[in-house]
């Protein structure tokens with residue numbers, strides 16, 4: 045069944061002839077005040093097209109528009125203001141949510157299409173810090189959103205597991221490495237070695253040269269070098285997987301940068317073939333002056349490959365392995381130039397699919413004014429943040445709901461939910477100043493607030509079932525739904541009606557925060573509704589209708605949270 049906005053847009057476009065349903069939909073808006081209707085169409089843009097005054101167009105449309113979900117239509121100051129038949133609207137919408145349940149808002153616009161999402165992609169031998177959380181959370185939400193809209197998605201963790209930094213780590217390990225400390229502290233010990241390398245290299249520049257040589261040995265397949273490198277990878281991946289388990293994030297592939305070692309020749313030979321590769325003081329690069337960009341280094345003097353080279357190799361590989369319709373890369377905007385450069389190189393290589401490569405950039409994370417630097421050891425470890433959030437939640441549960449079943453799992457869901465939601469509460473491109481206080485806040489516009497509204501809905505439904513037995517919503521008739529025409533109920537219904545639009549918008553803008561903000565709005569209006577309308581003590585018809593609405597809210601809040609990667613417990 046279609047949403048009322050679609051039904052009305054269809055009718056308007058048939059009245060207007062020269063304008064499509066989609067165009068009308070884009071023009072339509074939800075008025076801020078109820079006395080301006082439930083839906084409106086500003087006629088100013090149409091005025092140019094038809095060479096008529098906006099008010100004249102509005103009046104004509106108002107006269108002709110009709111239908112069983114429309115109560116009345118007014119033309120005011122160039123707007124068509126549409127007032128909906130509340131009880132019809134409520135009945136249709138609530139029934140639709142209940143019927144479609146888990147599928148409400150789902151679409152199959154992506155059917156047959158594949159999207160490769162490259163996200164999270166932390167660097168080996170460095171602790172997983174909160175800047176990588178952003179890529180993980182945004183990428184994972186995009187994965188869920190695209191999947192919900194019918195796309196086939198491939199989740200790739202392009203681990204930073206190759207590069208000169210491993211040469212540094214090998215040097216540090218051979219000089220100061222201590223097996224016992226590594227066994228005890230894992231990746232933290234690797235970080236210490238890395239930090240120490242940089243401290244010492246300031247006094248002793250020969251260390252840098254040794255590091256370069258070790259990396260050259262790695263690239264040449266030297267067994268001793270590779271064995272050390274593999275240990276670093278194993279220790280790191282074990283830690284990453286622990287964090288992904290806490291976050292509830294999974295990947296289809298962990299093919300990191302090293303995976304492309306044997307796929308680099310193709311890049312070099314194709315670039316040569318197209319005469320794009322230029323020798324410069326022993327190194328090879330692609331000039332991009334014509335596109336107002338600095339050159340992209342492809343091979344260093346010593347023949348070793350770079351971040352660019354591996355990204356180009358990965359894209360060629362992914363295109364043939366997955367034949368994607370779109371490939372998405374989620375990193376902070378500090379990498380804008382990097383992606384612009386190599387996307388351009390793919391274009392110059394003659395691949396028309398260069399236009400299907402998409403960099404989804406997000407803002408940087410700083411720590412109360414300071415940047416985060418792995419080299420100085422000045423980082424906030426994500427695992428620490430998650431553990432604190434979980435512990436805090438556990439303490440709250442012990443205090444408020446000590447008999448709750450599965451306390452640890454609920455504490456994980458809510459604690460982690462708070463952190464994920466905090467990350468998604470603003471547009472992705474905004475910079476974030478990390479604050480422990482905000483991340484661990486459960487009041488106001490937070491994940492736990494929405495989770496709590498969801499649990500409250502579950503709670504009411506459970507109580508109703510205990511008291512009155514199973515409720516058969518399907519048999520509810522128009523008389524019952526007439527009980528849902530008060531302002532608070534209508535507000536909830538209108539928000540439910542916008543769910544699928546929001547999901548689609550979030551996809552088009554690659555902006556999961558559209559959904560997280562939507563869930564806050566819905567939770568707020570649900571709380572208003574709950575506050576104003578007694579449910580369990582209302583007379584039967586009214587009670588049933590209100591319960592139906594509660595169930596609809598529960599479904600949509602749960603789905604909204606799920607789409608941004610958050611689990612909604614039934615009780616908390």
Ligand code: ARG
Pocket residue numbers: 162164165166167202203204355373374375
């Ligand atoms: N490892 C990189 C970093 O931590 C992110 C990799 C993003 N993906 C890619 N294909 N370049 O900054």
